[in-house]
Amino acid sequence: MxxxxxxxxxxxxxSAVLAGALGASRLPALPAPWRADPGPPxxxxxxxxEADLIVVNARVLTQDAALPRxxxxxxxxxxxxxxxxxxxxxxxxxSRTRVIDGAxxxxxxxxxDCHSHPSGVSELFEANANVRTLAELQANLRARAATTPxxxxxxxxxxxxxxxxxxxxxxxxxxxxxxxxxxxxxxGGHTSFYNAKAFELAGVTRETPDPDHGRFxxxxxxxxxxxxxxxxxxxxxxxxxxxxxxxxQQRDRARQGMAHISKLMTAAGLTTVHSAGSNxxxxxxxxxxxxxGSLRHxxxxxxxxxxxQLRDAGIHTGFGDDVIRxxxxxxxxxxxxxERTMLMSTPYVGTTDxxxxxxxxxxxxxxxxxxxxxxxxxxxxxxGDTAIEMVLNAYERAAxxxxxxxxxxxxxxCSLVTPSILSRIAKGGIIPTPFWTYAYYHGEKWEQxxxxxxxxxxxxxSFLDAGIRVVGASDYGPGPFEPLMAxxxxxxxxxxxxxxxxxxxxxxxxEALLITTRNGAYASYEERTKGTITAGKLADFVILEKDPxxxxxxxxxxxxxxxxxxxxxxVHPELEPAG
Numbered sequence: 001m002x003x004x005x006x007x008x009x010x011x012x013x014x015s016a017v018l019a020g021a022l023g024a025s026r027l028p029a030l031p032a033p034w035r036a037d038p039g040p041p042x043x044x045x046x047x048x049x050e051a052d053l054i055v056v057n058a059r060v061l062t063q064d065a066a067l068p069r070x071x072x073x074x075x076x077x078x079x080x081x082x083x084x085x086x087x088x089x090x091x092x093x094x095s096r097t098r099v100i101d102g103a104x105x106x107x108x109x110x111x112x113d114c115h116s117h118p119s120g121v122s123e124l125f126e127a128n129a130n131v132r133t134l135a136e137l138q139a140n141l142r143a144r145a146a147t148t149p150x151x152x153x154x155x156x157x158x159x160x161x162x163x164x165x166x167x168x169x170x171x172x173x174x175x176x177x178x179x180x181x182x183x184x185x186x187x188g189g190h191t192s193f194y195n196a197k198a199f200e201l202a203g204v205t206r207e208t209p210d211p212d213h214g215r216f217x218x219x220x221x222x223x224x225x226x227x228x229x230x231x232x233x234x235x236x237x238x239x240x241x242x243x244x245x246x247x248x249q250q251r252d253r254a255r256q257g258m259a260h261i262s263k264l265m266t267a268a269g270l271t272t273v274h275s276a277g278s279n280x281x282x283x284x285x286x287x288x289x290x291x292x293g294s295l296r297h298x299x300x301x302x303x304x305x306x307x308x309q310l311r312d313a314g315i316h317t318g319f320g321d322d323v324i325r326x327x328x329x330x331x332x333x334x335x336x337x338x339e340r341t342m343l344m345s346t347p348y349v350g351t352t353d354x355x356x357x358x359x360x361x362x363x364x365x366x367x368x369x370x371x372x373x374x375x376x377x378x379x380x381x382x383x384g385d386t387a388i389e390m391v392l393n394a395y396e397r398a399a400x401x402x403x404x405x406x407x408x409x410x411x412x413x414c415s416l417v418t419p420s421i422l423s424r425i426a427k428g429g430i431i432p433t434p435f436w437t438y439a440y441y442h443g444e445k446w447e448q449x450x451x452x453x454x455x456x457x458x459x460x461x462s463f464l465d466a467g468i469r470v471v472g473a474s475d476y477g478p479g480p481f482e483p484l485m486a487x488x489x490x491x492x493x494x495x496x497x498x499x500x501x502x503x504x505x506x507x508x509x510x511e512a513l514l515i516t517t518r519n520g521a522y523a524s525y526e527e528r529t530k531g532t533i534t535a536g537k538l539a540d541f542v543i544l545e546k547d548p549x550x551x552x553x554x555x556x557x558x559x560x561x562x563x564x565x566x567x568x569x570x571v572h573p574e575l576e577p578a579g
Contacts, residue, residue, distance in 0.1 A: 051092040058102025062533040063518045075539040078567035106547035110271025110540030111483035112520025114433045115473030120257030122157035129156030133165045141176045152241045156184040162444045170226030181240040188478040190336035191229045201239040213358045230356050254285035259294035266296040266564045266571045268482045271540040279305025296571035300524040302330040316375040328377030333359045334387035337415045342383030349450045368394040372402045379410035392424045422466045431523050434458040436472035436486035437479045443495020454502040461505040471519045487512045488556035539568040
């Protein structure tokens, strides 16, 4: 990332993107940096009120402590107008009002995923590696290689090593092709598997040492096995031929990907997604999808690739509107939980491996200091306890030097905690964003951490007990984004095989709903405009076929999402026209 001033050309280019992508010309006055949003306008009172939409005869779980449950609510101009009884809400309807009969189904606020990577491009345009057998994986790669010129990269996306029927090796990829470099990218985003051709082009031999902040994995004889982690993958990005696209083609692919993933996410009940690691290309993808009417969810953009340019243009956390908003700046201090590379004080079971560090303490200090001085929220990926402590060191140092109210810095993932870490997070007002579907989906991986560590991983119970406003996050693609799977995972702490992991970290269903709605809004300074079904707030809600309280906890993920509504507009199952 460049640390120097931006050029005149870069400044005006970026300004043009921001003017369109963030709707600058449409924005009201923004809240001051580091303060919560000023809240919604008060609902209109008195005679002559006419709702655009009412939902009646429902079981409404509002997440509003002042009125936890209701039968009905009304919506006007994209916001909740009133919440209450069927009789009261029907009084707001006219012949022009749309009426949804809830049929005693359950209504909850729109779910908020506080850390995800919603692109959709890999899923649409790369070979599908999200399979369960080696034969399927090789067949998909061979099909892609058959239409790819020799010497050009063949890539597979969304691979999960522990869910394949055999451990993937370099030899398996060599059997697909020795004339194409092949990369199979783990869905976790921190490791990839390469064939011998890729190693040859990169000049990586048996004698090549591991680089700082990366690793070439080896077999028992010291030979490369094809697996490469973290920054060691950088050598492969600079070699070989890759499929080329014009800027217009790249932008169109990004738009298609965003439309695709937005449809899938809202079908699952997500109405706001915090996009972790956004750059100028993804900002354009959001705006392009919005312009064509295919963006169905709201986005809070955690910036990674364009921070310096945005900062130097005077942009800070909170810039944007109710659909696309600039969030914090995003960094990564260690490896992955699902790929078993996170940095811990104790090793993985049966090894001397403590994981991989991807930022030094000084680099973390420098990044946080810069953001703190420039009115930016910070979100640093830190999974292991050692990495989390390094991030806390930087947050505490910056707070002492540049005190600002209501900073709400975040620790992305914050997977393995200790009593000391909990105390420091609570004292500093830090927001942890632990994985919400991992306990369920990635159960087979937790054997490498062991029961003792799992008692303090994805520690939603411990965070709540410490008075910390913990949120939920999928980290998609590393984890599934479905919020109903998240509720089940947090409530039961059972994996897909039925094994419990860290049962002491179970939360109640009501607490899980709080984590996935109201707390999620707090993490983006939006608790006064979303997160609950409350008069004056944005009308984002989800209709579920069954109340999660009424089904066995092990089946919560199977509840059907009947309807998802964003700003009073149905976005699932069918997308209503805007306006």
